[in-house]
Amino acid sequence: MAADGTLQAPNVYDAEPIPEAARAEIERLLTSGDLFRYTAPEGAPVALLEEEFATLLGSRYALAVSSCSAALFLSLKALDLPRNARVLIPAFTFAAVPSAVVHADCIPVLVEVGENYRVDMADFEAKLADAQAVLISHMRGHTSDMDAIMALCDARGIPVLEDAAHSLGTEWHGRKIGTIGKIGCFSFQSYKMINAGEGGILVTDDPELAARAVIMSGAYEHNWKKHHGLQNSYMLWQNRLPLYNMRMQNLSAAVIRPQLPELARRVAQGRFNHDHVADQLNASPYFEVPAALAPEQRAPDSIQFNLLGFESDAQAKAFQSAAKARGVSVQIFGLSEDNARAFWNWQFLGDAPELPKTRAMLMRACDVRLPTRLTESELDFIANALIAAAEEVRG
Numbered sequence: 549m550a551a552d553g554t555l556q557a558p559n560v561y562d563a564e565p566i567p568e569a570a571r572a573e574i575e576r577l578l579t580s581g582d583l584f585r586y587t588a589p590e591g592a593p594v595a596l597l598e599e600e601f602a603t604l605l606g607s608r609y610a611l612a613v614s615s616c617s618a619a620l621f622l623s624l625k626a627l628d629l630p631r632n633a634r635v636l637i638p639a640f641t642f643a644a645v646p647s648a649v650v651h652a653d654c655i656p657v658l659v660e661v662g663e664n665y666r667v668d669m670a671d672f673e674a675k676l677a678d679a680q681a682v683l684i685s686h687m688r689g690h691t692s693d694m695d696a697i698m699a700l701c702d703a704r705g706i707p708v709l710e711d712a713a714h715s716l717g718t719e720w721h722g723r724k725i726g727t728i729g730k731i732g733c734f735s736f737q738s739y740k741m742i743n744a745g746e747g748g749i750l751v752t753d754d755p756e757l758a759a760r761a762v763i764m765s766g767a768y769e770h771n772w773k774k775h776h777g778l779q780n781s782y783m784l785w786q787n788r789l790p791l792y793n794m795r796m797q798n799l800s801a802a803v804i805r806p807q808l809p810e811l812a813r814r815v816a817q818g819r820f821n822h823d824h825v826a827d828q829l830n831a832s833p834y835f836e837v838p839a840a841l842a843p844e845q846r847a848p849d850s851i852q853f854n855l856l857g858f859e860s861d862a863q864a865k866a867f868q869s870a871a872k873a874r875g876v877s878v879q880i881f882g883l884s885e886d887n888a889r890a891f892w893n894w895q896f897l898g899d900a901p902e903l904p905k906t907r908a909m910l911m912r913a914c915d916v917r918l919p920t921r922l923t924e925s926e927l928d929f930i931a932n933a934l935i936a937a938a939e940e941v942r943g
């Protein structure tokens with residue numbers, strides 16, 4: 549609130565404070581200097597986080613690492629794919645996802661994404677014939693048709709990995725996202741549901757994949773004994789896999805663990821915030837917030853919507869400026885220079901493939917952050933600013 553009583557544009561970048569409980573644990577770790585996950589014989593904060601996270605997701609194994617990108621890389625390596633294996637990924641995702649595929653010596657094959665931000669199943673099925681693995685990135689927490697994807701992949705024996713970096717708390721038929729494919733990967737980077745600045749974790753029910761990922765994450769010598777799991781699997785892989793050293797350190801786990809009990813509240817709040825703004829935008833003729841697929845219960849901390857009837861890029865950009873003048877930052881994925889979510893900017897892949905559906909979507913799809921801590925009046929401020937900006941440009 550400004551001094552004259554008017555509501556100022558809400559700050560959508562600040563995170564929630566880290567729970568008080570983290571402080572005592574961080575103090576304890578700083579005092580003892582015990583920051584490395586494998587120093588303590590048992591009960592290290594990273595090991596406790598893995599147990600708690602596996603329980604939260606209902607998975608047999610969890611492995612905490614330095615980022616979700618590291619988790620994606622280790623998941624691909626754990627599958628033991630041949631060099632240059634073709635891995636299908638959605639063409640709408642963050643640049644770190646094709647990067648993880650390249651890092652794992654595989655070839656990312658981009659699949660079209662529709663106006664509802666979900667994998668285009670016709671293109672998926674067409675490209676599946678030549679694929680050795682599938683990495684479904686639930687971009688901005690939007691869940692593609694996992695029933696259809698799993699049915700097609702299971703029938704062909706193609707492994708599915710889930711990039712659930714931005715989907716912690718999302719459910720599909722009541723099942724937790726990240727537990728449908730062989731491995732699910734999550735991020736603790738600051739813009740995700742749980743904030744440690746950086747960090748990631750993977751979950752799986754497969755003891756071989758877990759053992760391989762644990763060793764490659766940097767469990768050198770017999771440090772795998774400090775992980776819960778089947779010893780046979782580890783002994784099989786001892787000394788036979790490279791050590792990529794992508795471990796998480798104890799301070800990160802100390803920041804993450806007290807946030808786990810906050811997750812259910814954050815998910816409920818995020819869903820409320822999203823739906824509150826979505827209802828207002830959908831009532832306007834200028835916007836469409838695509839509906840979730842029927843089996844999906846979302847856990848959003850941002851909103852995506854399409855501009856309707858904006859004929860030119862200049863008109864879409866004018867909307868962006870008009871919203872900015874009202875204090876609300878809108879990202880139109882395809883219109884900001886060097887955007888890391890626009891596939892034609894992933895020049896490290898070589899020439900961009902032709903993906904007309906995804907390109908058309910990106911040119912009119914808007915992105916606005918809605919952190920869970922926003923109040924209802926702040927949400928209304930954002931919705932009103934967006935509608936007023938569209939009216940100004942189109943009216």
Ligand SMILES: *Cc1c(COP(=O)(O)O)cnc(C)c1O
Binds near residue numbers: 688713
């Ligand atoms: C944030 C994000 C990533 C990368 O996570 P890091 O932990 O920063 O490596 C990958 N995929 C999606 C969909 C993301 O949102």
